[in-house]
Amino acid sequence: xxxxxxxxxLIAGVAAIALAPAAVTPVMAQSGSPEVExxxxxxxxxxxxxxxxxxxxxxxxxxxxxxxxxxxxxxxxIDPNAFIQQNLSLSNQPDFPQWxxxxxxxxxxxxxxxxxxxxxxxxxxxxDPYRECQLVGFAFTATPDNWRRLAHKVSDVVYQRxxxxxxxxxxxxVFVSESGTGLNRFSRLAVMDQDGFNPxxxxxxxxxxxTPRFSNNPNEITYMALGEAYSRIYIMNLQTGRRESIGEFxxxxxxxxxxxxxxxxxxxxxxxxxxxxxxxxxRTRQTRRLTNDPGIDTSPSFxxxxxxxxxxxxxxxxxxxxxxxxxxxxxxxxxxxxxAYTAPSWSPRGDLIAFTxxxxxxxxxxVMDASGGGERILSSSYFEEGPSWAPNGxxxxxxxxxxxxxxxxxxxxxxxxxxxxxxxxxxxxxPAWSPLLDPxxxxxxxxxxxxxxxx
Numbered sequence: 001x002x003x004x005x006x007x008x009x010l011i012a013g014v015a016a017i018a019l020a021p022a023a024v025t026p027v028m029a030q031s032g033s034p035e036v037e038x039x040x041x042x043x044x045x046x047x048x049x050x051x052x053x054x055x056x057x058x059x060x061x062x063x064x065x066x067x068x069x070x071x072x073x074x075x076x077x078i079d080p081n082a083f084i085q086q087n088l089s090l091s092n093q094p095d096f097p098q099w100x101x102x103x104x105x106x107x108x109x110x111x112x113x114x115x116x117x118x119x120x121x122x123x124x125x126x127x128d129p130y131r132e133c134q135l136v137g138f139a140f141t142a143t144p145d146n147w148r149r150l151a152h153k154v155s156d157v158v159y160q161r162x163x164x165x166x167x168x169x170x171x172x173x174v175f176v177s178e179s180g181t182g183l184n185r186f187s188r189l190a191v192m193d194q195d196g197f198n199p200x201x202x203x204x205x206x207x208x209x210x211t212p213r214f215s216n217n218p219n220e221i222t223y224m225a226l227g228e229a230y231s232r233i234y235i236m237n238l239q240t241g242r243r244e245s246i247g248e249f250x251x252x253x254x255x256x257x258x259x260x261x262x263x264x265x266x267x268x269x270x271x272x273x274x275x276x277x278x279x280x281x282x283r284t285r286q287t288r289r290l291t292n293d294p295g296i297d298t299s300p301s302f303x304x305x306x307x308x309x310x311x312x313x314x315x316x317x318x319x320x321x322x323x324x325x326x327x328x329x330x331x332x333x334x335x336x337x338x339x340a341y342t343a344p345s346w347s348p349r350g351d352l353i354a355f356t357x358x359x360x361x362x363x364x365x366x367v368m369d370a371s372g373g374g375e376r377i378l379s380s381s382y383f384e385e386g387p388s389w390a391p392n393g394x395x396x397x398x399x400x401x402x403x404x405x406x407x408x409x410x411x412x413x414x415x416x417x418x419x420x421x422x423x424x425x426x427x428x429x430x431p432a433w434s435p436l437l438d439p440x441x442x443x444x445x446x447x448x449x450x451x452x453x454x455x
Contacts, residue, residue, distance in 0.1 A: 045076035046162060049104040051088050052080065055112035056120060057147040064151035065108070065158070068169045068195065071411075072159060072395075073418030078104055090123055099129040106135070108158060112147065119143050122150040126158055133453040136161045138441065148197060149437070156440060168390040169194060172434045173397060174212040174221050177201065178407060178427040189223060191238065194390075194433070196423025202236065211255050211386075211430055215262040218434040222246075222256045222265060233267055235282075246280060247287075255299045259306050259326075266290075266300035266309060277311050279326065290328035301346045301353075302326075303370070310334070310344040310353050321355060321372070334372030339364075343386050346370070349393035352414065356385045356398075365398050367414060378416035383407075388432045397422065399429040 050066045052059045069075035084098040088109040099107050110124030123139035140153050149170060156167025177190040177199075189209045192199035203209060203225075212223035219238045224231065231252045236243040246256075251271030258265055266279045275296040280287045291297040295315030302309055310323050313333075321335040321344050335341045339359025346353050350370065357364040357377070363384045368375040384400040394413055401407040406427035412419040422431075 045074060046105050047078055047103050048075050048106045048108060048158075048162075049078045049083065049099060049102070050080075051083065051107070051109035053110045053112055053122070053124070054087075054089075056114065056144065058110075058112050061110075061112060061122060061147055061151040061154070064148055064195070065155045068152065068155040069158065071195075071420070073413055074159070074163055078102060090125060093132075093134075094127055094129065096127075096129040096132045099127075104129055106158075106162060108154075110154070112150075114144075115141065120147065120150075122147070122154065124154050124157075126161060128453055131453055135453055148193065152193070152195075153438070156436075160440065165394060166392040166436075166440060168392045168395060168433075168436070170437050171391060172218065172437065173388075173409075173422075174202075174214060174223075174432050174434070175409065175424075175428045176209050176212065176430040178429060189236075190428070192424055196425070199424060199426075202238075202241075209430075211257075213257045213432045214434045215258040216260060216435055217262055218437050220258075220262070221432070222258060224254045224256060233265070235265075246282070247285060249287075257301055259302050260304050261306060264326075266302065268298040268300070270296075277309070288328070290324065290326075291331065297322075299343055301344050303346050304348055304350045310346055312342055312344065321353065321368075323370075334370075335368065335375075336372055337375055345387050345389055347389050347393045348391055352393070354387035354389065354396050356387065365396065365412060367396075376416065378412045378414070379410070379419055384410070386430050390433050391435050397431040397433055399431065 050062050052062045066077040070077050082102050085095050088094055090111055094107050107127045107129050108124060110122060113121045115121055119141050121139055121141045125137040126135045128135055136157060138157055140150050142150055152169040155169040159167040171194045172191055173194055174191045177188045180186050186205040187209045188205045189202040189212055190199055191202060208226035210224040212221050214221050222233060222235050224233055231254060232245045233253050233256045234243045234245055249269050251269050253267055253269050256265050256267040263282055264279055265282060266277060268275050269278055275298055276289055276291040277297045277300045278287050278289050293315050295313050297311055297313045300309045300311040308323050308325055310321055312319050313322050319340040319342055320333050321341045322331055322333050324331040339357045341355050341357050343356040344353050352367045353370055354367050357366055362380050364377045365379040365384055365387050366375060366377040381400050382403045384398055387396045387398045389396055395411055397409060397411050399407045400410045407429045409422035409424055409428050409431050411422055
């Protein structure tokens, strides 16, 4: 495959972000600090004021941050028309009474400053107006065309500081874009920012694309492609656009997924009506068969420690979820409810397994404990499938289709209370969430400054 120049230009931004700490405070919300409160299962969003940033794209940066925080369900950004104080500056603290007067529990503002080398630095400060102290301050630097990524990175820091959980906004989603109808229906591999912006195609529609998945490297994916006379599993590098097949196999191959360390791929091979799970070492290209029974065994997903797999099998007569060790031993069923289970996905936290379930004439997205207990349905509709976890293990993206309509991307959190259609407007399915494009700031939550909120 020839490199995609537009793809190269967009992905190049992944490595272009530089970090500069300023007045960093501990991550976990301290006593008296504004924090998201969940009481008796009811989420009380935190009232946050996100003031327009000064400088190039400043207003747009603030808008992206507000949208990110609001979609998380933890925050309720205050309408900027209610702001009393205007033109905040990083060199000065806010006038705290003017913010408490409008009910702001946190105040965020910053600036975008062009640098001598042509890049732009986005600095920001987050304050607790009731305690009149700074919660966190930081700065990120990138090329001007990466201003949206800078906004996502600021969102991650704010989210982490106020919830105690890792952010998930500086990520991408790979998915199958769908168009046309009937015999003229096309599927193309595509990727976009997690908020639906900057979508672009990775394949041209000459193959049927299924089940794309990210490696632990946010620039590497695997997926299945169906041609007129073949099925193949590919690995693609998003920086170069280069793809390669993992090999030729007897029968049909499908449902690939990387191991957590990116050194192995688990997938299924169907030969003579029998389908089993296999695992390949990507360094040696040696393949091992993990299941061997008359049923259909498919859709393997690794636990985050890499020691186990969850998969689907109909060996008992209906599609259920099973787990096994990565050498194939210890196979046992874990799903206990009625209906047919498919598309399991192990949470990055290791505590939950997401799945699709067909029961009662409807499809459901749910989660269960890794042992199979505590099953909860998060979303139900005419048709939905393919749950994929955000890297912080709180949010799930999936595909939903209304009767007679096209498939769209949706998100839901692990409580089932924060659910909504993703921003991408086109028909799409098989979403897969990337890891964070960059690791979070290493010293966030370590350093503490004289003007930070006291413990």
